[in-house]
Amino acid sequence: MSQEFLLQAFVYLVAAVLAVPIAKRFGLGSVLGYLIAGVVIGPFVLGLIGSEGEDVLHVAEFGVVLMLFVVGLELEPALLWRLRTSIVGLGGLQVLATSALLMAGGLAFGLPWQAALAVGLTLSLSSTAIVLQVLNEKGLMKTAGGQGAFSVLLFQDIAVIPMLAIFPLLAVAPASAATDDHAATTLVASLPAWAQTLAVLGAVAAIVLAGRFLVRPALGVIARTRLHELFTATALLIVIGIALLMSQVGLSPALGTFLAGVVLANSEYRHELESDIDPFKGLLLGLFFLSVGASVDFGLIFAQPLLIGGLVLAIMAVKFVVLLLLARVFRFGFDQSMLLAFALPQVGEFAFVLFSFANQEGVLGPEITSPLVAVVALSMALTPLLLQLNERVIQPRLGTTEAARTPDQIDEQAPVLIVGFGGFGSTVGRLLKANNVATVVLDNDSDRVDLLRRLGLRVYYGDATRHDLLAVAGAAKARLLVIALDSPEHTLELVQIARKHFPELVVLARAFDWDDAHDLQEAGVQYVYRQSLDTSLRLGTDALRLLGFRGYQATRAAQTFLRHEEESLRELAKQRSDRTVYLSAARERIEDLEHLLRADLEDSNEMRDLGWDAESLREEVRRSQLANNRAVAD
Known part of the structure; x- marks a missing residue:
């Protein structure tokens, strides 16, 4: 293992460990913490990761690959059916309306219609990685706005597949020789445009068929070995194998694994796959957010600040207005409409893939994609701040100005x-x-x-x-x-x-x-x-009984625990002003409770109540008598 690799890993981990808790402390969320840390350690501030910020980004995109695999696993047919209106209606209209408006903007800038269409389609996408992370942190995924955002993102992720299929047909210039090593090693790079489109569709069909008829039986064989680490290795093998296959045919690895996840969503191994992938997903997503911050080309931004800043504002404004209007059309409340509009105006991580692919296929030139990549990174970095703006400024001041429902006339009173x-x-x-x-x-x-x-x-x-x-x-x-x-x-x-x-x-x-x-x-x-206190105690009581404790013992222990908790709540409130004293007192109360319950358990034989679990006591007496009789007979 090279020293350079260890140094890079150390820098990333230190940046995350320092920046994320500070950002969380100030209520900014982990995503913004990662992005700020990436900017600080990136090539344009401290330069701790060298000048290859975008190269690091390509590696970190594997976190997005894992995330979309997990998202696919969660898409059971019942969920898709329940969200069908918002997925197809809200998501479809968002992509179509935003693409049309941004394409018109591209035409106004003098782009050929093919290039303008490619730009409009790409910029219509939003960041699944950032939005889902922020909404989950804030507990907003179950709200109408959160579900709407999820539906739009889901449609966008699916829409990337036909986008990749039609981009080769939009080429206005010869495909570039190889914009990077990956492009040079694809198996379809030398094929004509129609053949590349067929390759895309064939790869999608192959993943669907393999997931249904090959992966499921293989997972069954692995599961029967009862080796957890082997199942984890298999889960990673599936993701990495599909990612490698998709790269070889010129498709996005994230889309391939997303489709595989959807195919396996009804599998009996869905939850096991999700739990095995989740730790790797979280770590690599953090690396992805760090890399986005590190890859922001401040040199280009400072060279053309008005152009880059104007593009960021214009693109995000167009997407914001489209989302807000669609939310109102779909009868979202004011608060949820604002949440949806503030959550999705950024450009997503798939833009990096699509711009690279468009450059490779001759649809867009570097003079177009370079400033747009900077726009994408900046818009992603602004997303957590926009949601903070909505939460702390917009909603408190404007959230109540909506034409609200009049309170009901209450015609009764009660105790x-x-x-x-x-x-x-x-x-x-x-x-x-x-x-x-x-x-x-x-x-x-x-x-x-x-x-x-x-x-x-x-x-x-x-x-x-x-x-x-x-x-x-x-x-x-x-x-x-x-x-x-x-x-x-x-x-x-x-x-x-x-x-x-x-x-x-x-x-x-x-x-x-x-x-x-x-x-x-x-x-x-x-x-x-x-x-959750009473429910937790009921569960704990049942657990004790299932472990052999008598009903009286288990119930008495729960009641003792409850009395002690209520006393602790009152006593600890007095030390709240001093955190150190509070924690010390809390530790003492925990130790006191453990000693109390232990002493109570030791004395329980003297306090048996034959009215509790009488049948089990009779059975114990019978066993004791039989043992005594055998001893006498011997």
């Missing part, structure tokens, strides 16, 4: 007011209703309210952080306020409003973790419930 009727709140509400306790339920998700009403539940639409709406809902006469909102910030805001305007109202609030619970306690909430 219990429930705010938030998702999974957590609906469980509480159904339990109370089953015991003839009247409730008034408020929720500010209009789609959820409409759905629950169709299910026969009385739920009112409205923003409970408005004290006038709380008053109309009967907060002044109610005994209990149950807060089951999904947002800790909104929960705390509602608590403060309730404490100020309805001080006699007893508040029971949902918390997500210890920090949320401490915030609620400091706000004066006496009844705080961490959402």
Whole structure:
């Protein structure tokens, strides 16, 4: 192993370890941290990785290859069918509209129609790697905007296949001899354009057939060996083998592995493949983001700042407007429309592949692709910042200016007011209703309210952080306020409003973790419930029973644990201001709990309750008597 390789690996890892936690600390997300670190260590700042930033990028693209394989594995037919409207409709219209507008821009700059079409198609794509990473980090993938972004990205990834197929037909100049070593080693480089198109379609068909009739049986054979490391090696072999094959026929390796993932999505080995690939995917994606930052050609940017900057702004503005209009056409709410538009205006990583391919095929010349590659890298780097802008500036100021649904007229009052009727709140509400306790339920998700009403539940639409709406809902006469909102910030805001305007109202609030619970306690909430605590204890109790503990022992241990947790929550809140003291006290509480449970277990034989697991106790007595009888007989 060369010293140069070790040095490069060391530089990348140090950059990631230092930059990403700092970026996360300031709420910028890991992707922006990687990009900034790449710029700093790149050839145009510290120069720690030499002047081959783009060469490193080609290696790091294997992270995108692995990511698209995993994305393909997650595309079960049921999911594709459920998203069919947004994939074909929203995704298809986005690609067509954006390509047409950007092609018109290319024609205005004097490009031939073939080159303008290639540029428009390429720039219509967005970055699957960056967008999915950022949306997952922010927990936005399950939102309407997140699902819409996923659908658009999925259509774009599929659309790259026909793009690669038609690019050879758009050639306006002889194909370049070889723009890089990879291009020179492709098996189809010397074929005519129509033959290259057939090769593309044949390669796609080969992957589909091999995935169905060759890879699945092979995975079955490997699985029967029960050697986990062999299965991991096989998973990597599949990805690397397909990537190599696609490179040899001039196709993008990422597209090949994406198709293979889709073919294997219904396989019984899907989850095992995904878990084996995931660690490599995460590491190499980080390297990819670092390399994008390192590959930004600041020399070209500083030489033509107005051109590069103008192109970045124009392209992202066109994509933003198209996405925003389509989101409104597909009836997205204002917040989700803005999320979709701010998530996808950048140009994607496939642009590097397509521009290289277009250059190789004589569709575009280096004088066109060089500035556009810089535009791609800059637009990708701006994406996390745009999402931060939307989250911290746009939504707080403009998110409420949308023509919102008018709060419902509430014509009843009850002793219990429930705010938030998702999974957590609906469980509480159904339990109370089953015991003839009247409730008034408020929720500010209009789609959820409409759905629950169709299910026969009385739920009112409205923003409970408005004290006038709380008053109309009967907060002044109610005994209990149950807060089951999904947002800790909104929960705390509602608590403060309730404490100020309805001080006699007893508040029971949902918390997500210890920090949320401490915030609620400091706000004066006496009844705080961490959402996963009771479920975790039930699971732990069942686990103890399955391991041979009697029901009494397991339940007693869970109750002891719960009492200790509640005491710890109250006691540790007093040390919150000093983090060091807080952590020290938390360690002491954990050790105290372990000692308490251990002592309780040792004394459990003296506290047996024959009413618990009576049959198992009788069986134990019978076994003991039989053993004694055998001993006497001997």
